Amino acid sequence: xxxxKIIWGVVAVIVIILIVVFVSRGSSAPSTTNNQTTGNSVTTxxxxxxxxxxxxxxxxxxxxxxxxxxxxxxxxxxxxxxxAWKVEDAADxxxxxxxxxxxxxxxxxxxxxxxxxxxxxxYVPGNCAFPAVATSSITGRSTxxxxxxxxxxxxxxxxxxxxxxxxxxYTLQQGTASAPSCYVFSFASIAASPASKKIAAAxxxxxxxxxxxxxxxxxxxxxxxVKTFAVVTTADxxxxxxHASGK
Numbered sequence: 001x002x003x004x005k006i007i008w009g010v011v012a013v014i015v016i017i018l019i020v021v022f023v024s025r026g027s028s029a030p031s032t033t034n035n036q037t038t039g040n041s042v043t044t045x046x047x048x049x050x051x052x053x054x055x056x057x058x059x060x061x062x063x064x065x066x067x068x069x070x071x072x073x074x075x076x077x078x079x080x081x082x083x084a085w086k087v088e089d090a091a092d093x094x095x096x097x098x099x100x101x102x103x104x105x106x107x108x109x110x111x112x113x114x115x116x117x118x119x120x121x122x123y124v125p126g127n128c129a130f131p132a133v134a135t136s137s138i139t140g141r142s143t144x145x146x147x148x149x150x151x152x153x154x155x156x157x158x159x160x161x162x163x164x165x166x167x168x169x170y171t172l173q174q175g176t177a178s179a180p181s182c183y184v185f186s187f188a189s190i191a192a193s194p195a196s197k198k199i200a201a202a203x204x205x206x207x208x209x210x211x212x213x214x215x216x217x218x219x220x221x222x223x224x225x226v227k228t229f230a231v232v233t234t235a236d237x238x239x240x241x242x243h244a245s246g247k
Contacts, residue, residue, distance in 0.1 A: 093122035
């Protein structure tokens with residue numbers, strides 16, 4: 001089975017815009033404990049390709065009735081996420097899918113034009129840097145603080161050929177000056193226009209409003225997950241991040 005990770009790319013259609021690009025990568029199905037030893041490569045924020053560390057131990061555990069904890073000792077972090085999300089793992093980090101259910105689309109009569117609601121976390125060596133994006137597509141920039149951690153954030157929205165893209169990216173600089181590393185948190189939604197999915201004119205407003213409500217809720221849950229990020233330490237109190245970069 002192939003897993004895919006969300007990364008950000010620039011695509012030329014009429015103008016250069018930011019959309020979601022999915023990079024295929026090998027994976028195994030999620031389980032309570034996953035042991036994987038295959039490495040992979042990831043496109044870094046500056047456009048270079050860098051090798052990623054193999055996953056030696058991934059643990060998923062139930063924290064409460066509505067929350068699970070994902071911990072990756074090799075990549076050196078843990079996060080809490082909604083239990084309803086589906087998670088798939090790969091060498092450079094997890095991909096989370098926010099499922100659409102009958103209950104979530106009930107307000108629009110069970111109709112939706114949402115094609116994608118996904119988020120991912122991945123580790124890259126080097127300094128954090130957002131990709132080049134057309135200024136007109138940027139809808140927000142900020143810094144988010146959670147405890148003693150500071151995340152930089154960018155939001156991008158654009159529409160191309162009846163598809164509306166909304167993306168959020170948070171980055172967290174870690175490591176040292178001589179061996180920097182970056183954790184990247186990405187959220188993406190893709191929605192088709194109601195007309196392209198033959199949604200009746202009478203239902204268009206309800207479907208559009210429900211799509212936006214689902215995107216907003218998924219975005220809020222994504223940010224809540226980002227804020228739970230914690231560095232995993234070894235028995236001697238050292239950060240596992242160095243191990244992830246092979247140092």
